[in-house]
Amino acid sequence: MCFFKIIVNTATMFRQSIWVLCVLVISATCKQELNNKRFPQGFLFGTATSAYQIEGAWNEDGKGESNWDVFVHRVPSVIKNNETADVACDSYHKYKDDVAILKDMGVDHYRFSIAWTRVLPTGFVNEVNQAGVTYYKNLIRELKANNILPVVTMFHYDTPQTLENIGGFTNELIVDRFVEYAQFLFETFGDEVQYWATFNEPKQTCQGGYGIGTKAPGVLSPGIGEYLCAHNLIKAHAEVWHLYDKHYRHKQNGVVGITMDSFWAEPNSDSQEDQDAAERMRQFIYGWYANALVNGDYPEVMRKVIAERSAAQGFKKSRLPQFTEKQLQRIKGAVDYLGVNYYTTYMVKNQGDVPVVSGWQEDMQVETYQKDEWQRSSSAWLRVVPWGIRKLLNWLKTTYGDIPIFITENGVSDNATTHDDQIRIDYYQQHISNVRDALDDGVNVFGYTAWSLMNNFEWIKGYTEGFGLYHVDFSSANKTRTPKRSVEYFKKVLRTRCATDDCVDA
Ligand code: GBH
Numbered sequence: 001m002c003f004f005k006i007i008v009n010t011a012t013m014f015r016q017s018i019w020v021l022c023v024l025v026i027s028a029t030c031k032q033e034l035n036n037k038r039f040p041q042g043f044l045f046g047t048a049t050s051a052y053q054i055e056g057a058w059n060e061d062g063k064g065e066s067n068w069d070v071f072v073h074r075v076p077s078v079i080k081n082n083e084t085a086d087v088a089c090d091s092y093h094k095y096k097d098d099v100a101i102l103k104d105m106g107v108d109h110y111r112f113s114i115a116w117t118r119v120l121p122t123g124f125v126n127e128v129n130q131a132g133v134t135y136y137k138n139l140i141r142e143l144k145a146n147n148i149l150p151v152v153t154m155f156h157y158d159t160p161q162t163l164e165n166i167g168g169f170t171n172e173l174i175v176d177r178f179v180e181y182a183q184f185l186f187e188t189f190g191d192e193v194q195y196w197a198t199f200n201e202p203k204q205t206c207q208g209g210y211g212i213g214t215k216a217p218g219v220l221s222p223g224i225g226e227y228l229c230a231h232n233l234i235k236a237h238a239e240v241w242h243l244y245d246k247h248y249r250h251k252q253n254g255v256v257g258i259t260m261d262s263f264w265a266e267p268n269s270d271s272q273e274d275q276d277a278a279e280r281m282r283q284f285i286y287g288w289y290a291n292a293l294v295n296g297d298y299p300e301v302m303r304k305v306i307a308e309r310s311a312a313q314g315f316k317k318s319r320l321p322q323f324t325e326k327q328l329q330r331i332k333g334a335v336d337y338l339g340v341n342y343y344t345t346y347m348v349k350n351q352g353d354v355p356v357v358s359g360w361q362e363d364m365q366v367e368t369y370q371k372d373e374w375q376r377s378s379s380a381w382l383r384v385v386p387w388g389i390r391k392l393l394n395w396l397k398t399t400y401g402d403i404p405i406f407i408t409e410n411g412v413s414d415n416a417t418t419h420d421d422q423i424r425i426d427y428y429q430q431h432i433s434n435v436r437d438a439l440d441d442g443v444n445v446f447g448y449t450a451w452s453l454m455n456n457f458e459w460i461k462g463y464t465e466g467f468g469l470y471h472v473d474f475s476s477a478n479k480t481r482t483p484k485r486s487v488e489y490f491k492k493v494l495r496t497r498c499a500t501d502d503c504v505d506a
Helices: 004-008 015-033 067-074 091-105 130-145 173-189 202-210 225-252 272-295 300-312 325-331 360-364 387-400 422-440 486-496
Strands: 044-048 109-113 149-155 195-200 255-261 264-267 338-342 345-350 366-369 405-410 445-451 470-472 481-483
Touching (some): 044 405, 109 445, 130 173, 149 173, 195 202, 195 338, 202 272, 264 272, 264 387, 272 345, 272 360, 272 387, 338 387, 387 405, 387 422, 405 422, 422 445, 422 486
Parallel strands (some): 044 445, 109 149, 195 255
Antiparallel strands (some): 345 366
């Protein structure tokens, strides 16, 4: 543990000397804990972005409208400062600049997403937008020419509005539409792409989009819409995996995974109630999707709790939909790797008073908080808790066995104006060290991806929180990218393949 808090509390006449003392304590204690072993050969280090957050060109060259285009235009005030991602980082025009900075950093891979509406403007395969196809072909070609592996997310929250108009992921029709879209991607880009992820953080799409309405389309349907969305999304993922497995894997040699939100849930006490509450939270967040795909159904605790609460609320059936026998067989094992986006940790207590509202959040029956001594970032939900990633990785191993794990996002925010991001240097160093510890623990993790390559459109927070290694000047016509101080640190990791300055071979 590093005792950051001591510094904050030393506004006394001895400030200077105590400060110096504390810095010594901090560097001594922190250093001791850092893992200086090199990562194994073949371990992947890279950075990530997503289409809506960086591309801009929202209606250019034949792109169709997505639910995010509509969400930000329809009621501008849902986004901080009424911002949109109409232009964002302008990566649609500046992808060569993006690849140039990736190359300069020396990354092994770059994780980006394809905007469904840029390649299939209607959401259906009846119409292909050639300009959109060319854009991603160029991006992939440029990456490969620079020895950077493309890691492609098929869907990072941006549903075609044509499909959103008829319920988006709450309408089962989307399953076949998504499979057709994926097939189009395999046909068009599959020879060049070996790492696929179907969905980024389905909990955001479902609970954010159709539960509490903080993500597009902003629908409020807690406990109904959010579960229905997840149900269809899981089926869509599984069908895409089968499609790849049967028709593309033998010639394209890739893998198809899915990335989940993955907070670490730390029990607040040793009491059985709190231990159970923390485990319940992990199952409600990660297990909702992972248990279905690895073990073939929703986690037992979700099925039980939601069925009981539904009955008590007078519903005839559980609000959590049931898979048919045939569907259960299709989803079980339909995943090659589990993606992990880790940012922070929550302390978890059992919720004493059982809430009456029937949402996912309430069904979980937990109370959460973050400790005061955990360092803050510029995001209210994100405090720095590096040991959480190690615990999470170990939990994944215990819970899902040795299925490969890919850290598809890890990062911290600044105020989006600074270039002096010591917080990010420390954050990456401590998290990468903990990932190395997890390898020592025997966890089968094969890659680490820093979120994000550059500051970008941070959803409802607009441009007020910056997760980038690079700063972007959003007021300039050029959307100028400049390295923050953390870039030097990340470059060093990429060169030396370890978290510290004194790397040793394992
Ligand atoms: C990831 O989500 C996303 O994949 C990525 O697109 C995003 O840029 C990145 O994190 C940084 O946020 O704003 O108070 O309503 C991480 C999980 C879940 C964290 C939603 C923020 C919203 C908090 N996110 N949560 S709030």
